[in-house]
Amino acid sequence: TEAASEKKRWTLNDFDIGKPLGRGKFGHVYIAREKRSNHIVALKVLFKSQLKQSQVEHQLRREVEIQSHLRHPNILRLYGYFYDQKRVYLILEYAAKGELYKELQRCKHFSERRAATYVASLARALIYCHGKHVIHRDIKPENLLIGAQGELKIADFGWSVHTFNRRQTMCGTLDYLPPEMVESAEHDASVDIWSLGILCYEFLYGVPPFEAKEHSDTYKRILLVDLKFPPKPIVSAAAKDLISQMLVRETSKRMPLHKLLEHPWIIQNADPSGVYRV
Numbered sequence: 001t002e003a004a005s006e007k008k009r010w011t012l013n014d015f016d017i018g019k020p021l022g023r024g025k026f027g028h029v030y031i032a033r034e035k036r037s038n039h040i041v042a043l044k045v046l047f048k049s050q051l052k053q054s055q056v057e058h059q060l061r062r063e064v065e066i067q068s069h070l071r072h073p074n075i076l077r078l079y080g081y082f083y084d085q086k087r088v089y090l091i092l093e094y095a096a097k098g099e100l101y102k103e104l105q106r107c108k109h110f111s112e113r114r115a116a117t118y119v120a121s122l123a124r125a126l127i128y129c130h131g132k133h134v135i136h137r138d139i140k141p142e143n144l145l146i147g148a149q150g151e152l153k154i155a156d157f158g159w160s161v162h163t164f165n166r167r168q169t170m171c172g173t174l175d176y177l178p179p180e181m182v183e184s185a186e187h188d189a190s191v192d193i194w195s196l197g198i199l200c201y202e203f204l205y206g207v208p209p210f211e212a213k214e215h216s217d218t219y220k221r222i223l224l225v226d227l228k229f230p231p232k233p234i235v236s237a238a239a240k241d242l243i244s245q246m247l248v249r250e251t252s253k254r255m256p257l258h259k260l261l262e263h264p265w266i267i268q269n270a271d272p273s274g275v276y277r278v
Ligand SMILES: COCCOc1ccc2cc1OCC(=O)N(C)CCCNCc1c[nH]c3ncnc(c13)N2
Pocket: 021, 022, 023, 024, 025, 027, 028, 029, 042, 044, 060, 063, 076, 090, 092, 093, 094, 095, 096, 097, 098, 099, 142, 145, 155, 156, 157, 158
């Protein structure tokens, strides 16, 4: 039963390890099969030495704590974890269609139907997280996976926090940082609305809106909300309207996630099942 599996002490011997699925900052991810149930999972292997030298043990503990309690079709399940002398192992739901950013690179940009379907499922996942006082703070293509039926899965909760302890730490790409995080000011769940707006733009145009050669220029463009819509690819006025209501400097004026799900562009384009069938 679920309770039993949560209590269970997993070891490497419980799994047949398959091909590597890719390499992250702190370790590799492999496809694996749990021997007793034949259940296919993803096994992320992290080296304790690297976690120690990067001082991210506490962050990983928080991530495991947060993700193991989240249950949502668009959030990658964390079934459990175990460790040995040198490594920490995360037992994760397997996303059969892999990394979204590779798919975005392959297609250059997504159709409005595909973009709206993904944005709507991410909005539902974020509404669920915010309902549990969890903000993700790192919504970007690299952290998104695609399940066997084409459904989107948020993975890599490395930067999520419970809203009562708001540590401001710069992380990864700057493109997704909202103004208040660029200014390291206090921030709340509305950071995820900003990032979702950035993501929606990148789904439709293939590049994030404030991209610039130099970091300093990206900062300036974010703080100015220097939002421009290129003539190509052709994007509907409804999509631009939604993005313009999410990328708003004043955090309280950003479109709330539940309003997003009622926006005409989402109603007209998102597949109600949250699944985009290619
Ligand atoms: C501290 O870590 C927290 C958890 O982070 C992850 C969980 C699961 C992941 C990837 C995660 O972090 C990013 C990362 O390691 N890479 C970018 C390299 C591997 C890419 N995944 C490829 C992949 C394909 N089908 C999958 N089904 C499930 N999980 C996967 C993948 N990867």
